[in-house]
Amino acid sequence: MDFGIDSVADKILSRIANVSGDYAEVRLSAGAGTTITLSGSEIDLFTSGDSVAGSVRILSRGTWTFVSFNNIEDTESFLKKGLSIASKIPAGTSTIRKTKAVAAQYATRCAVPLDKVGLDEKFELTKKYNGILGSHRNIQTTRSTYRDSQSRYIFLNTEGSDLRYDRSYCGISLASVARDGAVIQPFHESVSGYGGFEIVRGREAVAEKVVKTSADLLKAEPAPAGTHRVIVDPKLAGVFIHEAFGHLSEADFVYENPQMRDLMVLGKKFGPEDLNVYDDGTMNALAGFIPFDDEGIIPARTALIKSGVLSGRLHSRETSEKMNEEPTGNGRALNVMRQPLVRMTNTFIDRGPHDPEALFDSIGDGIYAVDVIGGQTNLEMFTFTSGYGYEIKNGKKGRMLKDIVLSGNVFHTMDSIGMIASDVQMFGGLGGCGKGGQSPLPVSFGGPHLLINNVLIGGKQ
Amino acid sequence: MIEKICRDLAKQCRWFDIIHTSGSSIPIQFKNNRLHSVQEKENSGFGVRVNIKNRTGFSYTNSSGRLPQAAGRAVSMAPYGDEEIFDLPEQCSADFEPYGNTIDEFNIDREISNAESVIDLILSRFPQAVVDVGITKSSGSMRLINSQGLDASYRHSLYSAGISLTHVTEKGSKIDVWEGTSSTHCVDYVSLAERIIERTTLALAERGCASGKIPVLFTPKAVARLMGIVASGFNAKAVWKGISPFADKRDTKIFNEKMNIHDDPSVPGSPYSYPFDDEGVIAVRKPLIENGVICNFITDLKHAHKLNIKPLGNGSRGYASLPFPSFSNIEIDAGTEPVKAMLESINQGILIDQFIGLGQSNTLTGDISANLDLAFLIEKGEITGRVKDCMISDNLFSLLNGDIVLSEEREQVGSALVPYMLLTGVSYTGIFQ
Numbered sequence: 001m002d003f004g005i006d007s008v009a010d011k012i013l014s015r016i017a018n019v020s021g022d023y024a025e026v027r028l029s030a031g032a033g034t035t036i037t038l039s040g041s042e043i044d045l046f047t048s049g050d051s052v053a054g055s056v057r058i059l060s061r062g063t064w065t066f067v068s069f070n071n072i073e074d075t076e077s078f079l080k081k082g083l084s085i086a087s088k089i090p091a092g093t094s095t096i097r098k099t100k101a102v103a104a105q106y107a108t109r110c111a112v113p114l115d116k117v118g119l120d121e122k123f124e125l126t127k128k129y130n131g132i133l134g135s136h137r138n139i140q141t142t143r144s145t146y147r148d149s150q151s152r153y154i155f156l157n158t159e160g161s162d163l164r165y166d167r168s169y170c171g172i173s174l175a176s177v178a179r180d181g182a183v184i185q186p187f188h189e190s191v192s193g194y195g196g197f198e199i200v201r202g203r204e205a206v207a208e209k210v211v212k213t214s215a216d217l218l219k220a221e222p223a224p225a226g227t228h229r230v231i232v233d234p235k236l237a238g239v240f241i242h243e244a245f246g247h248l249s250e251a252d253f254v255y256e257n258p259q260m261r262d263l264m265v266l267g268k269k270f271g272p273e274d275l276n277v278y279d280d281g282t283m284n285a286l287a288g289f290i291p292f293d294d295e296g297i298i299p300a301r302t303a304l305i306k307s308g309v310l311s312g313r314l315h316s317r318e319t320s321e322k323m324n325e326e327p328t329g330n331g332r333a334l335n336v337m338r339q340p341l342v343r344m345t346n347t348f349i350d351r352g353p354h355d356p357e358a359l360f361d362s363i364g365d366g367i368y369a370v371d372v373i374g375g376q377t378n379l380e381m382f383t384f385t386s387g388y389g390y391e392i393k394n395g396k397k398g399r400m401l402k403d404i405v406l407s408g409n410v411f412h413t414m415d416s417i418g419m420i421a422s423d424v425q426m427f428g429g430l431g432g433c434g435k436g437g438q439s440p441l442p443v444s445f446g447g448p449h450l451l452i453n454n455v456l457i458g459g460k461q
Numbered sequence: 462m463i464e465k466i467c468r469d470l471a472k473q474c475r476w477f478d479i480i481h482t483s484g485s486s487i488p489i490q491f492k493n494n495r496l497h498s499v500q501e502k503e504n505s506g507f508g509v510r511v512n513i514k515n516r517t518g519f520s521y522t523n524s525s526g527r528l529p530q531a532a533g534r535a536v537s538m539a540p541y542g543d544e545e546i547f548d549l550p551e552q553c554s555a556d557f558e559p560y561g562n563t564i565d566e567f568n569i570d571r572e573i574s575n576a577e578s579v580i581d582l583i584l585s586r587f588p589q590a591v592v593d594v595g596i597t598k599s600s601g602s603m604r605l606i607n608s609q610g611l612d613a614s615y616r617h618s619l620y621s622a623g624i625s626l627t628h629v630t631e632k633g634s635k636i637d638v639w640e641g642t643s644s645t646h647c648v649d650y651v652s653l654a655e656r657i658i659e660r661t662t663l664a665l666a667e668r669g670c671a672s673g674k675i676p677v678l679f680t681p682k683a684v685a686r687l688m689g690i691v692a693s694g695f696n697a698k699a700v701w702k703g704i705s706p707f708a709d710k711r712d713t714k715i716f717n718e719k720m721n722i723h724d725d726p727s728v729p730g731s732p733y734s735y736p737f738d739d740e741g742v743i744a745v746r747k748p749l750i751e752n753g754v755i756c757n758f759i760t761d762l763k764h765a766h767k768l769n770i771k772p773l774g775n776g777s778r779g780y781a782s783l784p785f786p787s788f789s790n791i792e793i794d795a796g797t798e799p800v801k802a803m804l805e806s807i808n809q810g811i812l813i814d815q816f817i818g819l820g821q822s823n824t825l826t827g828d829i830s831a832n833l834d835l836a837f838l839i840e841k842g843e844i845t846g847r848v849k850d851c852m853i854s855d856n857l858f859s860l861l862n863g864d865i866v867l868s869e870e871r872e873q874v875g876s877a878l879v880p881y882m883l884l885t886g887v888s889y890t891g892i893f894q
Contacts, residue, residue: 003524040702042543043541043542044543045519045782045783046519046538046541046542047519047520047538047783048520049520049522049534049781050523050524050527050531051506051521051523052523053523063496063497063498063499064497064499065498065500066498066500066501067501067502068500068502068503068504069504070504070505070506070523070524071503082501085499085501089496089499090496090573093495119538123541140704141703141704177702177825179704182706182826183826184704184706184826185823186704186823225888225890226890255493256494257493259589259628260629260635262629263629263635337502337504339500373821373822374818374821375821376817376818378635378637378817378834379637380634381849382818382832383817383818383821383831384818384821385830402823403822403823403830405818405821405822405830405854407817407818407852408832408850409850456850456890458830458854458890
């Protein structure tokens with residue numbers, strides 16, 4: 001699966017060493033993938049296609065030039081074109097952290113390689129899950145998506161780095177939509193990761209949970225509006241830390257903004273003593289795994305919050321240099337046709353001291369919010385929607401609730417985390433993170449159960 | 462080569478079509494008040510759709526050299542495909558092109574200097590602010606060939622400009638304001654900067670508003686977001702699957718009679734216009750809501766056949782996907798009230814411009830719940846400051862069937878032409894009262 005990109009890369013290797021200017025990199029990829037989408041009794045999509053692409057990024061006199069293309073045979077002329085644009089545009093103030101050359105080859109470990117599995121088998125598995133998703137009388141429709149991709153990715157730069165990666169990714173997304181009269185209730189789950197077909201096999205229990213939850217939600221009542229004490233499950237805790245805090249720790253939001261720098265100064269107290277938050281691109285089973293980032297930096301585990309204190313942030317080469325902090329390997333692009341931005345990888349709240357039961361014992365009355373539909377932040381305020389939940393009376397789980405939309409102010413809410421449990425779980429899926437028009441970038445997130453005081457829940461009054 | 466592939470496919474298929482898209486673009490990005498990058502992008506690809514024994518197969522590639530392999534894959538996928546017994550159109554022509562001839566006058570140096578003056582204008586008012594500006598010029602073409610003899614193409618162009626400002630107030634609150642515009646040709650966008658300055662100035666003072674059912678005035682930008690939720694119910698695919706709230710409501714009045722919405726692919730100068738859709742169906746203007754009554758669903762060929770409705774040119778696709786129903790330009794009819802009079806009619810209420818997280822609720826049923834990113838308190842007909850750390854939660858469909866006032870002024874927001882809208886009782890919750 002290289003469609004000739006290695007021979008293109010080998011030719012460029014000698015050319016790029018002689019490029020003048022501050023810095024340049026060439027990225028090339030070739031890949032093929034299969035997508036199957038079944039919906040109710042219909043086949044919405046069953047396709048397999050291929051694509052090749054390349055890009056050249058140049059930093060010259062403080063301004064970036066980026067050229068992307070899919071006619072990779074002409075990579076050398078696109079490099080020339082990039083250099084020509086770079087020589088004409090105005091000078092700027094971008095600078096980057098230089099690193100030592102790295103040469104390495106990587107390949108995803110697959111128990112069952114995707115190209116050894118027939119289209120028949122991929123189709124039948126999707127069909128089996130889709131059948132489970134429709135197995136309740138109240139199900140109006142279903143949607144089962146299987147997606148895989150195998151690609152070869154090559155990264156070269158003027159520092160002499162030569163990184164090549166055979167990547168294999170696959171996953172499923174399973175949704176049921178239940179309906180009873182005017183009440184329509186969707187629910188979905190997704191599983192994905194780097195590996196082979198083993199990732200999606202044997203996931204019947206996921207499909208069973210989806211169909212049961214969407215049917216049960218028909219009878220659930222809307223959450224009561226107002227300010228509540230809330231216990232969030234590990235998945236919601238993960239989305240919370242990704243959305244509400246993770247984006248705030250991306251250095252491109254602060255590195256040239258003195259006002260934001262003041263808000264995010266390292267050493268600032270950002271939550272309770274028990275709170276520890278990490279981003280870690282080296283966790284190789286998860287959707288946010290990267291052997292190297294799209295600027296050729298090898299990632300590391302970055303502590304973002306240590307004992308409730310802001311202790312680090314995520315960097316690209318540019319933000320690292322400008323803030324004089326070590327690069328973290330978080331310069332990521334959706335594909336080779338896009339420029340790297342500061343992005344998260346696998347972001348999570350580390351385990352706390354409490355047994356999950358202890359959170360319920362101490363909450364009194366409140367809401368248990370489970371699972372997540374989506375979330376958004378403007379770096380100060382956030383909204384996210386829980387999949388479903390339960391009323392808690394006197395520490396006991398009661399009636400099922402739906403439409404739990406949590407809103408709040410990041411700074412107040414982090415400070416309002418009361419208790420942190422010890423049961424960390426990580427989550428990924430075929431969806432991903434969006435930023436700067438690049439979506440969905442594979443990431444994972446997670447955490448343990450959390451008890452948060454003073455969460456605003458929206459709803460009709 | 463494409464002709465040979467067509468001849469081969471004709472022997473094997475009940476029908477087929479091949480879409481070829483190609484284009485290039487030049488995005489210029491200013492970040493943090495300065496030029497950050499200049500990009501040049503080229504991208505093209507082919508999608509092959511075949512129908513054999515009434516089943517549809519599909520594949521794609523972005524290299525013309527591998528088009529025969531893509532066609533072969535499409536044929537081999539067909540037995541797995543959905544049963545599709547509709548037929549493809551036999552002819553269509555490009556009566557116009559969504560292409561501005563002056564797009565070729567796009568000049569990188571001039572764009573850089575224009576963006577710098579826009580940033581200077583904003584910084585002269587808010588020296589501490591951080592401004593991003595993005596300008597993109599793109600142009601390209603699409604060609605569609607099918608087994609029924611259709612072979613048509615058109616050129617398209619796009620110029621878009623967007624500005625966003627971040628300003629942290631002395632109190633530590635963060636104000637984000639963004640505005641954007643797009644056209645088939647280069648346009649002046651300094652008015653966006655003026656609007657951003659105006660909204661930021663109004664947001665400097667923070668006010669509180671008591672929770673409850675209150676009058677809410679939505680800017681066209683906010684109305685466009687709300688209408689996106691309504692629009693998803695007009696998608697013929699959602700109608701066919703029975704998950705559109707409007708599935709059984711055709712010819713039924715479910716909104717206030719002031720609501721009139723059209724889908725119009727023929728708006729001159731709009732980059733969202735096109736002469737025929739991506740399946741070769743001539744695209745025409747159609748009402749979606751007329752006097753509050755549901756009139757038409759937007760559809761591709763597949764769902765037109767399933768629902769027994771007429772396709773009117775809303776099949777959309779890139780080279781790497783099968784067609785799906787999609788909107789062109791959306792026009793919401795204006796009302797009769799000037800915005801100023803609408804504002805003055807509010808004794809205590811809010812004006813909403815930007816949401817955070819709208820559309821994450823169970824929007825299939827019209828439920829909305831969102832934090833307010835940028836909203837203002839209205840007291841005795843005047844804007845007196847910003848409200849923040851608050852949200853609205855309500856059912857949009859019930860609200861649109863209640864009392865609404867639409868302004869006589871309209872603004873272009875992306876692909877939509879939209880008035881201001883006043884809803885008299887929206888459920889609002891403030892967090893710190």
